Amino acid sequence: MKRTLYVSAATAVVLMAGGPVAVAAATTADTARTVTAATAVPADVTAQEAAAAALKEYPGIVESLDQDGAVWHVDVISKGEHDHAELEVDANGKVTVENKDNDGHSSDQMALLTAKVTAAQAMKAALAAHPGKVTTVEWDNDDNGTRYWHVEVKGSGDKTWDGRVDATTAKVTTSTDSDSNNDSDSDSNDEDQDN
Incomplete structure (x- = not known):
């Protein structure tokens, strides 16, 4: 004891x-x-980096790119095999293939394959005219069949520029220019004016 x-x-x-x-x-x-x-600090992949990562994983041409939080959704079409892939690029640049198909190219995709201005060049032109961060790039056309890149850039003061980059000349024009909360004091009267 x-x-x-x-x-x-x-x-x-x-x-x-x-x-x-x-x-x-x-x-x-x-x-x-x-x-x-x-x-x-978590990585913050830019639109340009997301596009490059997607193309490294799935070679072709970027058709669209859209940011959803920290994830980028990137659509890529191949040049020769009529393939299309939907990819996700996370905040660290990791690429995940969400969907692939072999349905052939639409007429819009065929026009994209021969376009002189790529998504990367459209982003560069848009940022030269409106400094900030690209949040969306999308291949599109208007009612007259004119092909262009729709680009959104978030600038300082939560200002969002929404415009077009001509697919042949890389000429930048404004669709709308508004605050992120869509206030009525936006500069939307600049619509379709050259910058």
Whole structure:
């Protein structure tokens, strides 16, 4: 019984002396992990980087690109095999193939295959005219059959520029220019004016 008492007393002394040191060491290790995790900034892939990553995974021509939170949805058509793929590019640049088909190219896709201005060139032209961050690029045409790239750029002050880049000349024109909350004080009267 005395022996048990001595062992218990010795254990108590070790815990009292070592306890705070052990707790401090554990706290320091936890703090280090927490600080590392908190200071690790998630990657933010730009539209241009998302397009490049998608084309590396699935070679072809970007037909559209749209940001949904931290994920980019990219549609790519192949040049020769009549294939089409819907891809997702996450915030770290990882590409996932969501869907592939071999249904042949539509007339719009055939026009895209011969277009002089690519999605990357359309983004570059749009950003030169309206600095900011591209959030959408889409191959499109108007009622007259004119082919163009529809590009949205989010600029400073939550201002969103929505415009067109001609598929032959890369000429930039404005569709609308409005605040992200669609206030009535937008500059939508600039519609279809050259910039």
